[in-house]
Amino acid sequence: MWVGVGTVFAMQALPTQVDHLVIGAGFAGIGAAIKLDEAGERDYLVVEKDDDVGGTWQANTYPGAACDVPSQLYSFSFGRRQDWSRSFSPQPEIREYLHRVAREAGILDRFSLATRMEDARWDDTAQRWRVRVTHGGVVHDVSARTILSGTGGLSEPRLPDIEGIEDFGGTIFHSARWDHSVDLRGLRVAVIGTGASAIQIVPELQKIVGRLMVHQRTAPYVIPRTDRRYTRVERRLFRVLPALQRLYRTATYWGRELYVPAFTGHQELAWPARKLALQNIARGIADPELRAKVTPTYAVGCKRVLISNTYYPALAAANVELVTDRIDRVTPTGIVTADETERPVDVIVVATGFHATAQPIADHITGRDGITLGERWEAEGMASYKGTTTRGFPNLFQIVGANTTLGHSSMVFMIESQLAYVIDALRTMRVHRYAAVEPRQDSQDAWNEDLQERLSRSVWNTGGCSSWYLDRHGRNTVIWPRSTFAFRQQLAEFDVAAYDVAAG
């Protein structure tokens, strides 16, 4: 059995000075630590606000949590696991995988868990970040040459702005903060939202609750989940023939890349996905009225395409009601919709997603000009150079920054591409004795103009839906609009010519 790393490890004393401060211990933070180690950059500290490693895969423990990218691809290229139990991994297995990778790499002695980065300020005189972290209620100051932020876009739950929600008298929690102390059996439960999290939660709740109300604002496209248990023979083959597993991974990777043209300007190519979703509805739901309610009216791909074989049958079950009237308000005892119907509930599960277009970490990072990254983004929208560095914020490397999210493939691939770029930047800085690097404004602008031009043709911008990919200015600051190998090529080496540098 795997023991939570946080229960077996406690850092004796936090260092006051390090070369590199890594924020977050999910795929990005663990990957960063491993790559720093490999590059000989061993003076680093990883701070993680939760009391265990795993990031989103340790925070999201809701029933049914699983990955919708195949296991073979949703893993580090340098941390293969031969014994995935299924073709799509359940959350506990990914969490366990991350524990294992971190433990085997021997990096955990530089992790400080339950440690929150409160404030980071660029000190232009010292050419260092002055960082304040809290651990066990105690404030610590750490100075770092660089920050590698791996907090991602899906770490801070977004709560819906619904009148009366604070005064609800029953139990209420977000999908990413599941309250396992509540026994939901036989209760009246409402789920708000029908995104990737909700469609995994609903079939599990349907089996145990008394009554389930699913509040849908926009119908998602849900295609069949081709998940299956690996046979013993397959697992054995993966173990004894690593090349076979590599081939499998490569084939999965390229299979996924074939989706890119349908997202980026050739929507007509997406008809098979729409057909699959409609077939999935027809298979799972007999009632024509319910079928109509769950049939999306926008282009496939505009929102993330979801995968499930159990979501539609769950909606069709006798103890489930799909509510499509807008929520007007929450009372102490239930939810009232726009038609003034009140449905009493004992528990509300809020599955309304995350602050993805305004990563909350940005409010805690103050750059060279004395403004926070959050203020910069508030004014101009989230933007960076190559999704990694930002004008005004020297030596800040963001993993999973602006326009790095995917609609079709594995974020782990993107993370590894960014890590290679960052490590090359550190190598360049060391070789040339640069104290600081910062992208030039014209480099950053050109990068973003190109992205926005490509995105203007994409299904995410033109598909007729509103999604969390678009910020309040209507700009898509979340999605990478090209193939993942184009991203890897772009970040293959640190292009110092695009940067202002400060000598050390």
Ligand code: NAP
């Ligand atoms: P999400 O995709 O943002 O979905 C949020 C849902 O809540 C949407 O249905 C949205 O409706 C609804 N909503 C938001 N505010 C609302 C309000 N005020 N009233 C009613 N409904 C409201 O969030 P998520 O499901 O947590 O997923 C977020 C991301 O996490 C995914 O896109 C994916 O990248 C990742 N994820 C991945 C997996 C996986 O298997 N790998 C699993 C779960 C999550 P509208 O559509 O109308 O906005």
